[in-house]
Amino acid sequence: MEDENVVEQVEMQCDSMERDCCVVTGGRGFAARHLVVKLIQSGRWTVRIADLGPTIVLDEDEENGILGHALKSGHAVYSGADLRDKSQLLKVFEGASVVFHMAAPNSSINSFDLHYAVTVQGTKNVINACLECKVKKLIYTSSPSVVFDGIHSIYNGDESLPYPDKHNDIYSETKAEAEALVLHSNRREGLLTCAIRPSSIFGPGDKLFVPSLVTAARAGKLKRMKICYEGILIAPSIKTILTVNDLHFIIGDGENMYDFTYVENVAHAHICAEKALDSVRADSEDSAAGKAFFITNMESMKFWEFVSSIVGGLGYQRPRIHIPLKVMMPIACMVEWIYRKLAPYGMPLPQFTPSRMRLLTCSRTFSSLRAQKLLGYAPVVPLEQGIKLTLESYSHLRADVPIIRSRNIDVPSKACKMLKNEKVANILLWRDEKKTATIAITLVTFFYLFFVSGYTVMSVIAKFLLLVALILFIHSFLPSSMFGFTIKQIPSSYFQINEENVDHVSLHLASAWNSGVFILKTLAQGKDWTLFFKTMVFLLFLKFLGAFSLSTLVGAGLIFMFTAFYIYEQKEEEIDDTLKAIAVVLSNLKELMLSKLAIRRHPH
Template sequence: MAAVEVAEVERWCVVTGGRGFAARHLVEMLIRYEMFHVRIADLAPAIQLEPHEDSGVLGGALRSGRANYVSADLRNKAQVIRAFQGAEVVFHMAAPDSSINNYQLQYSVNVEGTKNVIGACVEVGVKRLIYTSSPSVVFDGVHGVLNADESMPYPPKHNDSYSATKAEGEALVMKANGTNGLLTCSIRPSSIFGPGDRLMVPSLVAAARAGKSKFIIGDGNNFYDFTYVENVVHAHVCAERALASGGEVSEKAAGQAYFITNMEPIKFWEFMSQILEGLGYERPRIKIPAVVMMPIAHLVEVIYKLLGPYGMKVPQLTPSRVRLLSRSRTFDCSKAKDRLGYSPVVPLQEGIRRTINSFSHLRVENKPNREGSSKASRFLGDGKVADTLLWKDKKQSLFAILILFAIYYNFVATGSSIITALAKVLLAASIFLFIHGLLPEKIFGYKIEKIHPSQFHLSEESSRQLSLSVISLWNEPVKTLKSLCQGNDWSLFLKVVLILLVLSFAGALSLRSLFVIGVPIGFTAFLVYDKKEQEVDSMVLRFKSSMRERRHGISAKLFGNKKND
């Protein structure tokens, strides 16, 4: 009797946003496990593989037909339906960059797009929908979150547009559970990191190379849950398997949200320091209170809203990010362990090691050499600040001097009081806002982004947050005073005395004197050091040696006198 070959039934799954960071790892894991044929859905008209992908499992799967790519915009339901045809499972991972605080963009994808995903799943008969959410859905940006579980409700006001719209999308997915036999659940992975990350590590290295990674925002003691990317995609697979199990397991798993972490909380700035040190950069050391950074962040955000339509890059310093960097955020994974069978497959330190190794091209020794780079240039970050102060970009340096001269002429040389200077700034801002309001919506094809009055409204929640920040700022010197009262920390005492002496000296100078002294020093001191680095270093070493000898001499006299007594 001839053998009858039974053709393999093709079971398809879809990964939306399939070319994103975590989604790429999920696609490769699904291919390796041979659980499904994988359809990758994303915005680009065609898939562009990186060399390692082309020679790896993804390239092989695309060539063999075990994976394919479809271009789909979630905001277009017809395209979503076409992408989901014949699929048994959908992993909905698509979302805009979380750093872009644009409500219209975030809402159109995270809410309207998710509605289309749910509608398409119901229409074409998808059986299981796993939604990639975020722990930010329970974060208000004001209060820290410590070991929170899934019973924690959504806050009345979220930290940013991304968090608010992800919460709306998640609620829609939970509500859709059971519709036409569709089973759903939501995965909330906390602070994903690992190989292939295009945001956190590259931004961290860029800041280090620009001399901006020396600073810690807040007190540096806030704890975080970072999650290695392989653990995140493993959690998605666990969720799909739980929903597919049937019976009581499926009933318990479906219609629920799950926090996913490495189950190893760590201080936020310690994690960042380990990444930086692993790549050869210095760890952050200088602490800046969050309350000091918030006004600057608000100003940067306003400027971006004005200039963003004209090509300004998305800023890294925003109010929502300052809150994220200075608050604790840790979560309990017990529910995912119990109902999904999830536990991390890669420990935190191993994940950090793999991440550092994957970014070897960003190590400090591989930093592109700059002509004329010196210790002064490296101290200034080898960036625009160095180019300006060291006169490497003369056009940029002259432009900076012109701006400083304008500030001096309008606010300093006139002997203006603080109130007069503030009035001038407000006058200039009022004229700008009035003229900006008169402009048409488009000029020569460029869209003019209008400023909504709500941008200047201080909500009750913002007022409360400002009050908490002021209290936090007050508590810092109170802690110092408590330490001084104990009388046993000489190092702290000397630091306080030195700072107060410097402030008393600076306070004796007029604003005009400070400007006249400070600006020339800024533009000459670094330049002189850049040209006479060896001579200056030699002088500093001689001075340090002389001071050590004097200190030893004084100590010997004091202790000698005590012995004689």
């Protein structure tokens, strides 16, 4: 009822006022949606929402809210427009007096061509369209990252900070170039411009930051849990449906400070900027025109404390284990190097990159004094309240809310199918932590006793058989029960091999020998190049293994067993995508070599 009353009040206010026209580019983005609603609520504007989609698709709450009613009444209009096409922008900007330019590609997309075309070339088109359509004001949504080099922390930085020689990523580099274009266009043919730099936006409707935190919090035991399937509870005995492995790690010392800005404050800052761009004061020192402004909640806090407040507020365990940046950075650099090599073949951008490691460990706080003085900006929602409102809006992502999955979680994972034996899978996939840890410690102990000391293969075998003989000899003297435990005697038949097993092993050996002979015969004919390459790769791999000692190979094998299958089960999709990309690279390389060999064998 309250929402309906608000909508009715806004409509009455709008009907009683003469409205100007404003445009919001990227109007379906996270912060832009909040700005659109605030502009409608003000009653001053007919809002043109410009975005890439041909039509607007409203969420359920939008359909019945202020935006839905404004679209029906004509107080808001949607227009599909591509920033890369100036002709489309001219149609949208016609008759508008103000443009809020908020459109930008997703910062996680690592494509220079896309960012440059949309952010830089698109902004040039926006400026030119504003000039041709006689738009009076242009407010550009920039980012504090335009002054961040990815190395040095920023403490209470103000607008005197220059653009760095090298930015942390493509997104920041192109945003800086676009911001400079907007500010340099100030007062061209009467157009007044300014740039807003909101720091780390959060709030209801965010589809990136908070959901990614929840995804990380849920990673770990999620695939092993019995959860809801198509709305039907599979395991009602589980008290908490999502008691999962949460965000465990804090990268760095956890002391780095950040400025987080509640999304409604960002929308409010844009409206303050529009009011401050007064042509009467455009040439005065106190004018907002031609300037950039840092926008924050004016309540800096530790980055990892904010993450903890979101994750903990949704019922997940807060991060608690510190990992030094020096440990993580070499791994991140290796991941980035692999991505650069495989990106042309379809490998998706990894989340684990040096630039993101720096963002997680550097301090970035900014002063909003200029915005206070020249825009009249002050946060309308305090940080604590903003966090509370954000948590309330994501109640469906709480740890105690069942997840609806489209497939049965009880279907064995690929890692489980690879291991085949259920008992082995339960151990190597850490489904029983105590049992897995016990076996792992036992194997590590054996590894230390038999291999670390540098014994030869024969001495290791002899030492192992000696230990087995000693255990069996002692076992034969033990009583049937001891300290309340039943001790079963091991029958001699336990060590015997029946004829069926001998025949089975013999057949396998004979089959392997015959396969080897067939491969040698085929290679001798010199026709099957694919088989030749496979054989070469296999022999090179054996040569590679031969360069290591037996103890090194056994140690690496132990680590691989207890980590590789577990990691694969948790990151199945990402690893499969990477392997597919590698397979494409190898396939292309093989085809290239085969084509060259064919040309040499059959020259024209």
